[in-house]
Amino acid sequence: MSGATIGTDRLRAHATLWYADARYRLAWLVLPQAAVALLAGLALALLKPAGEWGKPADSKENEKLYLDLLDKAGKDGDRAAFEKLRTAAEAGDVSARSFMGALYNPEWAAVYAKNPVKPDAAKALTYYQKPADLGFPGAQRGMTELLLDPARGQHDLKRGCRYGLAFQANPVAARNNYLDSWSTLYWIAGCYTDAASGVSRDPQKAADLYMDTVAAKLPRAVTAFTDELGRQPPDLVAAIQRDLAKRGFYTGPADGTATPQTRAAVQALAGRGAGPQGNAGAGSAGAGNTGAGNPGAGNPGAAKPAGPPPPAPPAATPSVEELIALSKSAVSNAADAAKLRGLAESGVPVAQYLYAAMHLSPANKEQRVTAPDGPLAARYLERLAVERSFAPAAASAAFLYDLGGAGLQRDPAKAADLTIRALELKSNEILQNLEQDQWGAGFWAALQQRLADRNLYQGRVVDQRNDRTIQAARRLLGNP
Known part of the structure; x- marks a missing residue:
């Protein structure tokens, strides 16, 4: 039997036990004989895509055809073109569905003025x-705008933010100017500023994005941070002041006060006033773009925000195979552990998953340089689930919070939240585990309540598995 076959069989055996036996899952977290190589193989099986992330492989051939139909x-x-596009969309072609979404999207009404x-x-x-x-960036963008703009009548803050962060992190969106x-x-x-969004609050990240939109002359942004600056939270105003100072438009204190000097700096960034403070030679930002353009090709004509020269291009990201090799050596090599952590912190998804896994699989206690750390692993898994929309990470984090261990306190409510996230990300694995009924006390009640909040579960909330719960989970998964 070949090594590859043995590895595949071991992965299948691991997966079978993981989803069927909670005691095995607990042992995987705390016993020294859990093998790093097996975990790395599991990560490869889960993370290596069939096509480029953001561009599913089965859609490339027809994308240009459907884009032509969209324009016609x-x-x-052209009604005949519309019917061809609709037929393909109803048959399940994802490119066609994305372009049909654009035809119905009110944001594109001015572009598609003769829309049937x-x-x-x-x-x-x-x-x-x-x-x-x-992972289609045009569709992610459409979901984000329609769900986050209250004027569209479909407002859903948490869901919109999940799609928004996935769009922002999508490498195809960056490469194609989306x-x-x-x-x-x-x-x-x-x-990043609304506590109800489900996203960790980060005023500086919000300010940096807001000022990019001001530099691009987005009207609602310019109004919000000039005329309405005094209505913004002080910590956001302070973050805006820091951003403006970094761009050379502001020299005052970052004290969170909506001063005339701060408003003037925002106006200058938008090209409506004097140039950067202390930098008379700097020009204003060019004309902006509010999002109009081809939904399949991004907005290459949009102006870039004012600011310092762009940083040097980052070093090439290691391949999946290189990352797996690094994770194996990182268990006993401090330098490699630091390198893997650096890649994880920089946002490399495979590195994040492997770094989390490394802190759940003790391997050889005498040789390892990092101790098992459930809270750290949970943080990385949650980042992957939220920022990268990675279903296996959501499922793994749900298991981890349900079991506790490796220093992580058991939390049935968090386990239920992450189970919901895994179902939203179409994880059949989490559904399989729900059907096995291997979850701890408090989990089922928490999950039923969350499903009821989404109008998917009806009946009394009881802390035990029942058919109504599984049916509700299937509906959320999209597999009734």
């Missing part, structure tokens, strides 16, 4: 969801 339908009013159908935000969301879940969609970035910035 929306710009020329009326704008309908609810229908747009229906078409956008599947391609957005698969991130020049300033109106989308404006809504995403709000996720």
Whole structure:
């Protein structure tokens, strides 16, 4: 039997035990004989995609065809083109669904003025969801704007922020200039300031995004941070002052006070006043772009925000195979452990998953340089689940919070939250585990309450598995 076959069989055996036996899961977290190589192999099986992330492999051939149909339908009013696009979308083609979402999206009404159908935000969301879940940046952008803009009648802050962060982190969005969609970035910035968004509050990250949209002359952003600056939270104003100082537009204190000097600096950044304070030679930002353009090609004509020269391009990210090799050596090599951590902190998804796994798999206690650390592993897994929309991380974090261990206190409510996230990310594995009924006390009641809040579960909340709970979970997964 070949080594590859043995490895595959071991992975299958591990997966079977992991999902069927909670005691095995607990042992995996705390026993020294848990093998790092096996865990790395599991990470490879989960993380190595069939196609480039953000561009599912099965959609590339038809994308140009459907983009042509989109233009004919929306710009020329070609009903036959619309019907061809609709037929492909209803048959499940993800590119076609993304472009149908654009036709129904009210944000694109001015671009597709001869559209055969009326704008309908609810229908747009229906078409956008599947391609957005698969990483299509145009669909992620559409979901973000429709769910976060209260004027569209579909406001869902947490859901919109999840899609927004996935869009912001999507490498295809960055490469194809989708991130020049300033109106989308404006809504995403709000996720970092609203405690109800489900995103960790980060006023500085919000301020940096907001000022990018001001530099691009997005009207709502300029108004919000000039005329309405006094209505903003002081910590956000202080963060804006720091951002403006970094760009050379502000020389005052970062004290969170909405002073005339701060307003003047924002106006200067938007090209409406004097140039940067203390830098007379700097020019204002060029004309902006509120998001109009081709939904399949980004916005290459949008102006870049004012600011310092761009940093040097980052070093190439190691391959999945290189990261797995690094994770194996990192268990007993402090330098490699630091390197893996650096890659994880910089946002490399595979490194984040492997670094989390390294802190759940003790391996050889005499040789290892890092102690098991459940809280650290949970943080990385949650980041992957929220920022990268990575379903296996959500499922793993749910298991971890359900069991506790490695220094992490058991938390049934968090386990339920992450189970919901895994279901939203279409994790069949989490559903399989729910059907096995291996969860601890308090979990089922917490999960039922969350499903009831989404109008998916009906009946009395009881701390035990029942058919209604599984049916509700299936509906959330999209597999009734």
